[in-house]
Amino acid sequence: xxxxxxxxxxxxxxxxxxxxxxxxxxxxxxxxxxxxxxxxxxxxxxxxxxxxxxxxxxxxxxxxxxxxxxxxxxxxxxxxxxxxxxxxxxxxxxxxxxxxxxxxxxxxxxxxxxxxxxxxxxxxxxxxxxxxxxxxxxxxxxxxxxxxxxxxxxxxxxxxxxxxxxxxxxxxxxxxxxxxxxxxxxxxxxxxxxxxxxxxxxxxxxxxxxxxxxxxxxxxxxxxxxxxxxxxxxxxxxxxxxxxxxxxxxxxxxxxxxxxxxxxxxxxxxxxxxxxxxxxxxxxxxxxxxxxxxxxx
Amino acid sequence: xxxxxxxxxxxxxxxxxxxxxxxxxxxxxxxxxxxxxxxxxxxxxxxxxxxxxxxxxxxxxxxxxxxxxxxxxxxxxxxxxxxxxxxxxxxxxxxxxxxxxxxxxxxxxxxxxxxxxxxxxxxxxxxxxxxxxxxxxxxxxxxxxxxxxxxxxxxxxxxxxxxxxxxxxxxxxxxxxxxxxxxxxxxxxxxxxxxxxxxxxxxxxxxxxxxxxxxxxxxxxxxxxxxxxxxxxxxxxxxxxxxxxxxxxxxxxxxxxxxxxxxxxxxxxxxxxxxxxxxxxxxxxxxxxxxxxxxxx
Numbered sequence: 263x264x265x266x267x268x269x270x271x272x273x274x275x276x277x278x279x280x281x282x283x284x285x286x287x288x289x290x291x292x293x294x295x296x297x298x299x300x301x302x303x304x305x306x307x308x309x310x311x312x313x314x315x316x317x318x319x320x321x322x323x324x325x326x327x328x329x330x331x332x333x334x335x336x337x338x339x340x341x342x343x344x345x346x347x348x349x350x351x352x353x354x355x356x357x358x359x360x361x362x363x364x365x366x367x368x369x370x371x372x373x374x375x376x377x378x379x380x381x382x383x384x385x386x387x388x389x390x391x392x393x394x395x396x397x398x399x400x401x402x403x404x405x406x407x408x409x410x411x412x413x414x415x416x417x418x419x420x421x422x423x424x425x426x427x428x429x430x431x432x433x434x435x436x437x438x439x440x441x442x443x444x445x446x447x448x449x450x451x452x453x454x455x456x457x458x459x460x461x462x463x464x465x466x467x468x469x470x471x472x473x474x475x476x477x478x479x480x481x482x483x484x485x486x487x488x489x490x491x492x493x494x495x496x497x498x499x500x501x502x503x504x505x506x507x508x509x510x511x512x513x514x515x516x517x518x519x520x521x522x523x524x525x526x527x528x529x530x531x532x533x534x535x536x537x538x539x540x541x542x543x544x545x546x547x548x549x550x551x552x553x554x555x556x557x558x559x
Numbered sequence: 560x561x562x563x564x565x566x567x568x569x570x571x572x573x574x575x576x577x578x579x580x581x582x583x584x585x586x587x588x589x590x591x592x593x594x595x596x597x598x599x600x601x602x603x604x605x606x607x608x609x610x611x612x613x614x615x616x617x618x619x620x621x622x623x624x625x626x627x628x629x630x631x632x633x634x635x636x637x638x639x640x641x642x643x644x645x646x647x648x649x650x651x652x653x654x655x656x657x658x659x660x661x662x663x664x665x666x667x668x669x670x671x672x673x674x675x676x677x678x679x680x681x682x683x684x685x686x687x688x689x690x691x692x693x694x695x696x697x698x699x700x701x702x703x704x705x706x707x708x709x710x711x712x713x714x715x716x717x718x719x720x721x722x723x724x725x726x727x728x729x730x731x732x733x734x735x736x737x738x739x740x741x742x743x744x745x746x747x748x749x750x751x752x753x754x755x756x757x758x759x760x761x762x763x764x765x766x767x768x769x770x771x772x773x774x775x776x777x778x779x780x781x782x783x784x785x786x787x788x789x790x791x792x793x794x795x796x797x798x799x800x801x802x803x804x805x806x807x808x809x810x811x812x813x814x815x816x817x818x819x820x821x822x823x824x825x826x827x828x829x830x831x832x833x834x835x836x837x838x839x840x841x842x843x844x845x846x847x848x849x850x851x852x853x854x855x856x
């Protein structure tokens with residue numbers, strides 16, 4: 263069983279504090295710290311762990327212990343919106359584990375966080391128990407500064423813990439989701455309006471694909487524009503469909519695609535699906551991928 | 560280190576003999592028998608093993624021991640061309656191993672086979688020591704029945720063992736090669752001449768791509784035709800280039816591609832390369848594939 267977990271923590275400047283959290287994770291058995299990185303302007307760090315359910319659970323609790331001790335939201339400033347010391351904790355199914363098991367794990371960890379640290383916990387995405395509280399952005403709106411007022415309303419009663427923020431650690435959002443793909447398409451034009459119109463057309467909020475978040479940006483140094491996206495469920499909204507739609511929309515403005523880029527990691531199944539689509543491969547099964555076959559046996 | 564080895568054995572009818580060979584492989588440490596299958600009309604079986612160099616070496620020798628004892632080419636009949644009891648043994652680099660190491664392994668196993676069983680061995684493909692003896696088809700031409708005459712000529716002196724066939728086990732062809740992809744493209748037409756012309760245009764022997772073998776076939780039951788291919792080096796002749804060329808050639812006859820199919824296994828890198836091509840992904844690195852990253856760390 264392999265679960266990925268990507269805790270986002272509200273500290274990106276004091277490197278000793280971040281290093282202590284990384285060490286706390288590394289001391290846990292059954293989990294590996296794949297990567298961590300800090301953004302000083304966001305004042306935020308992102309940890310990437312993988313392991314089995316027990317290992318990932320223990321590692322997240324160890325991370326909470328350090329974060330609650332070392333981070334005080336009352337003095338925290340940064341560009342990125344945040345609600346708590348450990349701001350967001352998604353569990354992601356990778357191999358030999360179902361989404362339902364990741365949802366169970368999110369609930370178990372959420373209950374333990376509330377119990378051990380007195381931090382209120384909201385469940386989000388697949389673990390959400392309330393359609394109005396599925397999206398991270400909705401839960402986080404108002405941020406730490408608005409939390410005391412928000413959480414006292416009945417519709418914002420947390421899933422676990424008290425109906426009041428932890429004084430220094432705020433609240434945490436814990437849940438389960440599919441692997442996220444950060445995907446950018448660069449257009450052979452400097453017209454920002456074209457990138458913005460395409461982004462609006464393809465994202466869910468604009469009436470586009472269900473699992474696409476998108477925005478248009480200017481890449482000043484290169485004199486071109488970019489449609490920057492998060493694909494939040496590559497099985498249901500596959501990358502090739504997004505690419506082809508962007509290409510078609512761009513053509514309507516006489517613009518062509520210069521290139522695209524994957525930022526960070528992508529599951530091999532997402533690449534295989536694109537190959538299947540373009541090569542018109544019928545009847546393909548995941549265990550025909552040599553590496554999958556080798557892992558199974 | 561992971562090496563794949565796919566011995567082809569000249570027995571596909573007596574299932575007890577095939578099962579005894581599979582058991583002999585299974586008893587070896589450091590190697591796994593992923594799969595084996597027999598074709599009665601070819602009277603031939605194909606075993607797929609993976610393991611480290613020592614494990615794969617021992618497994619192949621164990622397979623030879625049973626095959627030399629149980630198979631007699633003097634009474635063997637089947638539709639598939641063959642030279643020996645263990646007809647062909649390719650070693651394929653999969654992970655953490657170079658082609659050069661697989662070539663060394665092929666030579667080591669070849670020497671051991673000649674020494675222990677008195678079977679002459681020809682080295683082929685990447686392990687070949689003679690450009691005229693690189694292709695399996697050239698080595699196997701004349702088959703077992705023509706071997707005694709062929710092998711006595713100086714240019715067909717085997718790389719290991721005597722210049723005469725083993726009386727019952729013939730000779731063996733051992734070597735190293737890239738993973739082979741069996742890839743078929745079905746055309747939306749019943750015109751066999753179109754499939755044959757396209758096959759001739761894209762295969763190496765017809766002036767086409769260096770690492771493509773191709774033939775045109777009729778799929779009688781479906782009333783369509785197929786371009787059936789082996790891609791022998793997917794890094795140098797990638798699958799997407801072959802697909803696009805077949806599509807273009809078919810269009811010249813007013814024919815479109817109905818579908819394609821991967822037969823058996825395909826390395827994930829071959830699918831990733833197709834996704835990169837069609838999605839115009841720039842700067843992609845293999846360790847951005849989530850599963851690769853997980854395996855490394």
